[in-house]
Amino acid sequence: MSSRKSLSVVMIAKNEAELLPDCLRSVAWAAEIIMLDSGSQDDSIAIAESMGAKVFTHTDWQGFGKQRQLAQKHASHDYILMIDADERVTPELRQSIEQVLTAPGNGIVYSCARRNLFLGRFMRHSGWYPDRVNRLYANYRYCYNDDLVHESLNIDGANVVALSGDLLHLTCRDFFAFQRKQLRYAEEWANQRHQAGKRCGYLSILTHTFGAFCKTWLLRAGFLDGKQGLLLAVVNAQYTFNKYAALWALGRNYSEK
Structure with a gap:
């Protein structure tokens, strides 16, 4: 039987002081939280550090893909959960992730269903749900591509397995x-x-x-x-x-x- 794997939550952020507390609370159960800051002028860094995150800074912006690659290099645990400051892991999704860590599969990348908020409503159609994104994967094996925007995970032929539970995404609050x-x-x-x-x-x-x-x-x-x-x-x-x-x-x- 495989031993339980440990999890690093990884995120990139800039000026997200308002959103960070709820996001970080939703993943406080992880072995570590890594935040790569892109040059915040607000209290993002102080908030993240006060809530136990390991904060690093890289202001030479080369696009979302490369910034995620750099953030992941600071992670030290077996699995990566990549999230954003405007996302929250629900209890149901946490349970699914915990099950994967207990009995991980070889050559598998795990996808999350996002529930996207648009002007006060979590959309159920319009292409915004389930809006599956590949976010849970083995560290040192997979990483993001170099795209400047709308970056995605290079899965290298891995099987993609859907996790139960939703990832709440506060897409459009303002x-x-x-x-x-x-x-x-x-x-x-x-x-x-x-x-x-x-x-x-x-x-x-x-x-x-x-x-x-x-x-x-x-x-x-x-x-x-x-x-x-x-x-x-x-x-x-x-x-x-x-x-x-x-x-x-x-x-x-x-x-x-």
Whole structure:
């Protein structure tokens, strides 16, 4: 019988003082908590240290993927649970993780179902649930890719097993903050594609924008999420428009440097 494995919770953060306490309390049962700070100007570091986290700093930002790689290098235990400050591990999810640590599988990566909050409602449709993300995995074997934004775990052919219980994600508590984050993601997405030699045509902007709305509202049953579902479909369309319009502009040198 395999011995029980130990867990490192790993996170990257910047100016998350408001969100950190509840997040850290939800994972206080882990063997260690690692937080890599990206240059916070608020009380994030003090809060994390006061709650038992090991805090490191790296301000040379090279994208979300590389920042997660650097954060993981500070972890010293068998398994990694990668989370963000706006996420909370529910008791049901904790129980599932504890079971994995007791009897881990070889060559397996574990996914969590996220319940995403949008303007006061935890969405059940619209492509926002179950929104599975690969977050629990063996340390020293798996790591994140180099993507600037929307980074993902390199699973290297591993089997993915779904955990029971939800990971609560406070995606959109403040609409303006959410919009600013979406705009930043769109810019980084466009820059990464542009640097990789990708281009898009004017018509592509329109078709992708319309497609994003239809996918959220119709194909992913956003209409079942009520008013928030309709608003989210519009927001997704707006985000998609920003991504492709920025890529189009970069390809024609319309963006000022």
